[in-house]
Amino acid sequence: MKSNALIETYAQFPIEVEDGHGTRVRDRAGREYWDFYGGHAVAIIGHSHPAITRAIAEQAAKLTFYSNIVPIEIRRLAAERLCDFAGEGLNKVWFCNSGAEANENAFKVAVQQTGRDRIAGVIGGWHGRSLLPMAATTDDKIRAPFERIFCDAVRLRPNTNDDLDLIDERVAAIIVEPIFSIGGIYELNAEFLRAVRKRCDEVGALLIYDEVQTGIGRLGRPYVAGDFGVRPDMVTSAKGLANGIPMGAVLFTDNIASKIKLGDLGATFGGGPVPCAALIAVIDVIQREGLLENARKLGEAMKKKLLAGPVREVLGRGCLIGLRVEGPSKPVQEKLMSLGFLTGTSANPSVLRLMPPINTPMHAVDELAAALAQVAS
Numbered sequence: 526m527k528s529n530a531l532i533e534t535y536a537q538f539p540i541e542v543e544d545g546h547g548t549r550v551r552d553r554a555g556r557e558y559w560d561f562y563g564g565h566a567v568a569i570i571g572h573s574h575p576a577i578t579r580a581i582a583e584q585a586a587k588l589t590f591y592s593n594i595v596p597i598e599i600r601r602l603a604a605e606r607l608c609d610f611a612g613e614g615l616n617k618v619w620f621c622n623s624g625a626e627a628n629e630n631a632f633k634v635a636v637q638q639t640g641r642d643r644i645a646g647v648i649g650g651w652h653g654r655s656l657l658p659m660a661a662t663t664d665d666k667i668r669a670p671f672e673r674i675f676c677d678a679v680r681l682r683p684n685t686n687d688d689l690d691l692i693d694e695r696v697a698a699i700i701v702e703p704i705f706s707i708g709g710i711y712e713l714n715a716e717f718l719r720a721v722r723k724r725c726d727e728v729g730a731l732l733i734y735d736e737v738q739t740g741i742g743r744l745g746r747p748y749v750a751g752d753f754g755v756r757p758d759m760v761t762s763a764k765g766l767a768n769g770i771p772m773g774a775v776l777f778t779d780n781i782a783s784k785i786k787l788g789d790l791g792a793t794f795g796g797g798p799v800p801c802a803a804l805i806a807v808i809d810v811i812q813r814e815g816l817l818e819n820a821r822k823l824g825e826a827m828k829k830k831l832l833a834g835p836v837r838e839v840l841g842r843g844c845l846i847g848l849r850v851e852g853p854s855k856p857v858q859e860k861l862m863s864l865g866f867l868t869g870t871s872a873n874p875s876v877l878r879l880m881p882p883i884n885t886p887m888h889a890v891d892e893l894a895a896a897l898a899q900v901a902s
């Protein structure tokens with residue numbers, strides 16, 4: 526047998542995670558860590574939450590899978606619950622399997638409905654590795670080999686209203702990540718977001734919010750959509766939707782949804798009964814346990830308490846937080862790991878990212894603050 530048949534495509538943490546419960550994970554050597562990396566921002570309500578495990582097991586025993594060729598009650602229910610949860614006029618949803626797939630299809634809807642062939646993004650945003658999202662993404666590492674086959678795309682400087690003219694009558698849609706996560710926890714401000722909405726309306730372009738990281742409660746509200754009075758035409762969501770079972774979604778306003786016809790969108794696994802059961806359980810837990818409020822409180826605590834050791838500024842909100850450190854963040858990440866804390870780096874070499882579950886206990890923040898204080902500044 527080959528020693529490792531997996532292709533290495535990720536620079537991995539030097540630990541092998543064996544099990545996880547809540548915000549704690551344990552490696553094969555039996556060492557425990559606080560998971561402020563949140564399993565890649567996926568474990569929105571913590572690892573192996575009993576309500577999710579139960580929902581998955583019960584649904585798998587009843588019907589593990591049937592495609593969209595038949596209606597399934599749990600799919601209808603999941604759609605209803607997600608749209609109710611999101612609010613803000615997002616009354617229809619299409620399910621898929623990942624963030625890139627959600628963004629790809631949101632762009633396809635925009636191109637089809639506007640008849641236009643240019644897309645737009647914001648410099649610093651990150652939208653996934655399929656062709657349309659990549660064309661709107663800034664990360665040169667992933668873009669470079671494919672640039673020659675991208676569609677026509679323009680990118681605006683963030684929070685720069687002078688660039689709004691780039692959204693014109695040729696643009697089908699602009700995709701906006703309201704807080705750049707991989708880009709280094711950089712927030713698009715209310716003035717810019719409002720101006721983008723206004724400009725889209727003036728020229729007939731659609732506004733897509735990429736809420737793959739900010740969505741499903743991470744910021745202490747269901748989605749950023751609606752914040753600052755800005756309502757996008759489409760919202761994409763993935764990561765924590767089913768707390769670890771692959772699931773993506775595009776949420777639509779009635780206006781956009783009413784123009785989508787039979788056969789326009791499709792994905793074999795999209796809206797499978799198991800992820801749908803998990804999604805319903807995620808929303809149940811968030812609502813039953815008051816986790817939106819908890820995410821806000823955790824964010825406030827992290828902003829107040831984590832200005833310690835090498836940290837010079839705490840960025841972001843809710844459970845999407847950036848620690849701007851003195852010098853490079855990588856050695857700080859490594860030191861924190863040796864002290865029992867998993868964190869993420871970002872495209873900004875001096876910003877460490879925290880995406881903990883929104884039910885993380887408050888004392889974990891105190892423990893992280895104490896660990897930071899031990900890291901040389």
Ligand SMILES: Cc1ncc(COP(=O)(O)O)c(C=O)c1O
Nearest residue numbers: 623624625651652653737738763
């Ligand atoms: C904001 C954002 N959009 C899209 C994606 C792509 O999601 P996926 O990896 O599920 O395709 C990511 C992944 O990290 C992301 O952070």
